[in-house]
Amino acid sequence: MQKRGHIIGGKEAPSVSGKTFATTNPATEEVIAEIADGAAQDVDLAVASARKAYTEGPWRSLPPWERGRLLAKVAEIIRRKSDELALLDAIDCGKPLKDNKYGDLPLCVRIFEYYGGVPDKYPGKVHPSERGMFNLSIREPYGVVAGIVPWNYPFLNSCIKLAPALAAGNTVVLKMAEQTPLSTIELGAICLEAGIPPGVVNVVNGGREAGAALAQHPQIDKISFTGSTATGKAILRAAAERILPVTLELGGKSPSVVFADADLEQTVAGVLFSAFFNAGQICTTGSRLLVEESIAAEFTERLAAAAARLRIGDPVLETTDLGPLVDKTQLARVRQYVELGKAEGAQVAYEGRISATRGYFVAPLIFSAVTPSMRIAQEEIFGPVLSVIPFQDEADAVKKANDVAYGLAASVWTSNFGRALRMAQAIEAGSVWMNTVEYWEPSVPYGGQKQSGLGEDFGLEAYHTYTKAKSIFMNYTSSKLTWGAGT
Numbered sequence: 001m002q003k004r005g006h007i008i009g010g011k012e013a014p015s016v017s018g019k020t021f022a023t024t025n026p027a028t029e030e031v032i033a034e035i036a037d038g039a040a041q042d043v044d045l046a047v048a049s050a051r052k053a054y055t056e057g058p059w060r061s062l063p064p065w066e067r068g069r070l071l072a073k074v075a076e077i078i079r080r081k082s083d084e085l086a087l088l089d090a091i092d093c094g095k096p097l098k099d100n101k102y103g104d105l106p107l108c109v110r111i112f113e114y115y116g117g118v119p120d121k122y123p124g125k126v127h128p129s130e131r132g133m134f135n136l137s138i139r140e141p142y143g144v145v146a147g148i149v150p151w152n153y154p155f156l157n158s159c160i161k162l163a164p165a166l167a168a169g170n171t172v173v174l175k176m177a178e179q180t181p182l183s184t185i186e187l188g189a190i191c192l193e194a195g196i197p198p199g200v201v202n203v204v205n206g207g208r209e210a211g212a213a214l215a216q217h218p219q220i221d222k223i224s225f226t227g228s229t230a231t232g233k234a235i236l237r238a239a240a241e242r243i244l245p246v247t248l249e250l251g252g253k254s255p256s257v258v259f260a261d262a263d264l265e266q267t268v269a270g271v272l273f274s275a276f277f278n279a280g281q282i283c284t285t286g287s288r289l290l291v292e293e294s295i296a297a298e299f300t301e302r303l304a305a306a307a308a309r310l311r312i313g314d315p316v317l318e319t320t321d322l323g324p325l326v327d328k329t330q331l332a333r334v335r336q337y338v339e340l341g342k343a344e345g346a347q348v349a350y351e352g353r354i355s356a357t358r359g360y361f362v363a364p365l366i367f368s369a370v371t372p373s374m375r376i377a378q379e380e381i382f383g384p385v386l387s388v389i390p391f392q393d394e395a396d397a398v399k400k401a402n403d404v405a406y407g408l409a410a411s412v413w414t415s416n417f418g419r420a421l422r423m424a425q426a427i428e429a430g431s432v433w434m435n436t437v438e439y440w441e442p443s444v445p446y447g448g449q450k451q452s453g454l455g456e457d458f459g460l461e462a463y464h465t466y467t468k469a470k471s472i473f474m475n476y477t478s479s480k481l482t483w484g485a486g487t
């Protein structure tokens with residue numbers, strides 16, 4: 001069995017307390033590694049290492065193209081180690097191997113390549129000024145960034161935080177969720193292998209205690225968090241004490257909105273993918289199917305038939321579509337929501353079957369006869385449970401789409417281009433996909449509205465949020481300042 005530590009100051013180290021926790025394979029329930037369990041003292045060491053690397057350099061003082069070159073090197077190593085990294089997330093998280101190999105990892109490579117190209121192409125500004133006065137408006141890194149991330153896309157979530165923060169010249173302390181530490185420790189090691197100086201990227205393992213210690217640490221200059229809305233609120237409160245800038249990527253209850261004029265074959269595939277991909281454990285999971293009433297029954301039947309063909313099984317097999325949930329707690333939570341849905345009066349239109357005798361597997365389930373006020377239609381379940389809600393017309397679809405506290409994403413399925421654009425404008429969400437779903441580009445900003453978040457990941461927007469403004473005014477005349485009686 002593997003033993004893995006924190007990465008602090010360029011070295012892999014055990015916890016100060018010597019404590020460890022086990023990480024398990026959710027498909028087999030077997031322990032796969034013992035991990036150093038971080039607490040406040042480990043966070044102190046990691047933050048001190050990041051602070052030293054920031055103030056003593058050379059990271060932020062490297063020529064921008066040199067930082068870029070090192071990020072491109074990280075991309076190259078990720079590409080070379082893709083098979084190994086894909087396997088790590090499959091056994092530690094239960095994510096199907098093929099999704100990691102052909103989805104997450106190519107995207108991670110592109111994220112590092114994209115941000116590798118940014119540092120020498122993000123200029124400051126000179127604003128028109130009065131004669132004799134010249135100004136420079138420049139961006140500077142914040143300093144030490146805390147990146148706190150969840151387990152659902154372990155390697156990808158870590159890359160999304162790390163690449164733009166580093167590109168902008170910050171040093172970073174990353175904390176992955178306790179359920180899935182392995183690939184993030186490996187990311188820390190890859191950064192060292194690429195030649196990023198020791199202390200620039202630090203990784204602390206552990207759970208809520210380590211996360212809270214990091215969020216409250218007095219030497220942190222910015223927090224970038226992805227996770228639940230409840231934890232996001234706790235982080236915002238911690239940041240308020242020190243007026244720290246915060247980026248929050250939080251939960252969702254995203255609608256797939258299907259009109260009768262849509263290409264139904266393509267739409268069934270898209271809605272199925274959005275609802276059940278990664279066993280419904282995506283922040284943007286299309287967990288509410290809003291479907292035009294005239295086709296609701298037929299569409300639900302076609303969807304159920306497609307769901308019945310999903311292959312549920314061991315995530316390390318390339319034939320698997322749906323793996324297990326990440327742990328026992330998530331399994332209990334999803335089962336509770338299934339019971340709640342039945343108690344609220346929803347009908348089970350489809351429920352899959354699980355043949356595994358161990359592991360945290362849950363069968364995909366489609367609820368029909370769901371009304372918008374039911375808790376299963378309002379709360380994030382984070383499992384493969386889809387609620388079908390019929391709508392009458394465009395106005396009703398907009399009303400129902402927006403009738404939740406979240407505003408992360410939505411997909412709209414229609415052959416009417418004007419309608420698709422009207423819907424995209426009317427839906428309160430950070431991302432709207434039209435006749436496609438769950439699609440990202442590293443260059444396109446991604447963020448949540450309402451209780452789904454603050455600020456953006458991806459794009460130049462994310463780079464910008466890892467920098468702060470400095471305005472410099474220069475007087476280039478010999479004229480003196482005159483004020484009051486003058487001097």
Ligand code: NAD
Nearest residue numbers: 149150151176177207208211212227228231249250251283
């Ligand atoms: P979580 O909020 O429980 O945990 C996320 C991270 O925060 C973990 O590393 C955890 O250890 C840490 N943490 C927990 N309590 C903390 C505290 N008080 N202070 C600081 N850190 C703390 O979330 P989760 O259950 O691991 O992940 C699932 C959630 O993440 C879902 O709500 C999902 O929608 C959301 N998510 C959002 C996005 C997005 O981009 N919007 C992406 C992925 C996941």
